[in-house]
Amino acid sequence: MTPKEKRDYLALLEEKARRRRYNLIESLFPDDGPLRRELYPRHMEFFRAGAIHRERLFLAANRVGKTIAGGGEMTYHLTGLYPDWWDGRRWDRPVEAMAAGDTSQTTRDIIQHKLLGGLWNTDELGAGLIPRRLIGKPTPARGVPNLYEEIPVKHITGGWSRLKLRSYDQGRRIFQGTELDIFWPDEEVPLDVYEEGLVRTMTTHGMIMMTFTPLQGLTPLVVSFLESKHEQEPV
Numbered sequence: 459m460t461p462k463e464k465r466d467y468l469a470l471l472e473e474k475a476r477r478r479r480y481n482l483i484e485s486l487f488p489d490d491g492p493l494r495r496e497l498y499p500r501h502m503e504f505f506r507a508g509a510i511h512r513e514r515l516f517l518a519a520n521r522v523g524k525t526i527a528g529g530g531e532m533t534y535h536l537t538g539l540y541p542d543w544w545d546g547r548r549w550d551r552p553v554e555a556m557a558a559g560d561t562s563q564t565t566r567d568i569i570q571h572k573l574l575g576g577l578w579n580t581d582e583l584g585a586g587l588i589p590r591r592l593i594g595k596p597t598p599a600r601g602v603p604n605l606y607e608e609i610p611v612k613h614i615t616g617g618w619s620r621l622k623l624r625s626y627d628q629g630r631r632i633f634q635g636t637e638l639d640i641f642w643p644d645e646e647v648p649l650d651v652y653e654e655g656l657v658r659t660m661t662t663h664g665m666i667m668m669t670f671t672p673l674q675g676l677t678p679l680v681v682s683f684l685e686s687k688h689e690q691e692p693v
Contacts, residue, residue: 480590482575486530487541495543501527505546508665513656515683516669524669526587528642529572531667532557533587535640536621538614547665552617554662555640556655558624558632558647565625566605569644573621574609594618630654639664646670649679 487495487502495502504516504527516524534540535553557573559565574593575585584590594610611619624632626648633654639662641655647668655666672680 480584482585483530483533483537483539483587483589486526486587487543489543498523504667505531505544508546508667512659512663512665513683514665514667515680516667517672517680517683520671524671525568525572525644528557528644528667528669529569529587532573532621532640532642536588536611536613536619537592538619549639551615552613552619553639554620554637555642556622556624556632556636556638557642557644558626558651559643560626560645562599562602562605562625562627564645565623566602569642570606570623574606599623626651633658637662641666643668644670646672646674646677646679649677652679 485493487493487498489495500516500518501523504514507514508531516527518524531546532555534544535547535549536555538549538552540548557565557569559569571586573586573588574583574596576583583596584593588609588611592612594612596606596610597608599605599607606623609621609623611621613619622636626632626643626645630650632651636658638655638658641659641664643652643655643666647655647670652666658664659666674680676684
């Protein structure tokens with residue numbers, strides 16, 4: 459291999475690594491390999507349920523990929539770039555979406571980091587699930603370093619989806635003046651905030667997808683979903 463061929467080869471490897479780093483969503487739930495889809499039946503069930511149910515809950519233990527599931531689905535809806543295997547709900551237009559955690563810090567450190575990457579280094583923005591090339595100019599939130607309030611995401615149709623990041627400690631006012639296609643609470647949501655989310659998705663025929671571990675035990679919200687699941691199971 460000549461010096462030029464070696465340089466070209468190394469440049470090609472660097473470019474492939476860069477594309478993988480800034481297109482993380484393309485490697486999610488592959489056909490084969492150690493992370494293949496068939497090893498994640500609960501995740502697939504959660505996705506499929508979106509085509510039927512307006513309200514969903516991924517209730518599971520810590521560290522099983524609940525936030526990855528929510529972030530992956532959110533990315534598909536924001537971009538319109540659904541994988542071939544996707545059999546959940548689809549939108550054929552840009553969407554209005556909101557993701558929320560219990561505090562501003564957890565929203566930033568968990569949800570925003572999963573979706574955008576680049577938490578402390580803006581040069582790394584796009585190393586999360588949303589491809590770098592599709593991220594518009596985010597609007598910084600007030601009072602919390604490195605947290606964004608709103609992120610525009612380029613949709614496959616050419617328009618722009620909008621993702622708002624909020625936290626439960628803001629109360630119902632996080633929804634002020636907002637109609638939503640998608641509301642994603644990551645961590646258990648207070649009942650009044652959940653009910654407001656239902657109202658905000660009602661006029662758009664939107665949906666709520668929740669992902670959390672029931673650290674507070676059998677709260678009314680958790681019980682309502684467990685009872686609903688029991689009623690849907692065949693006798």
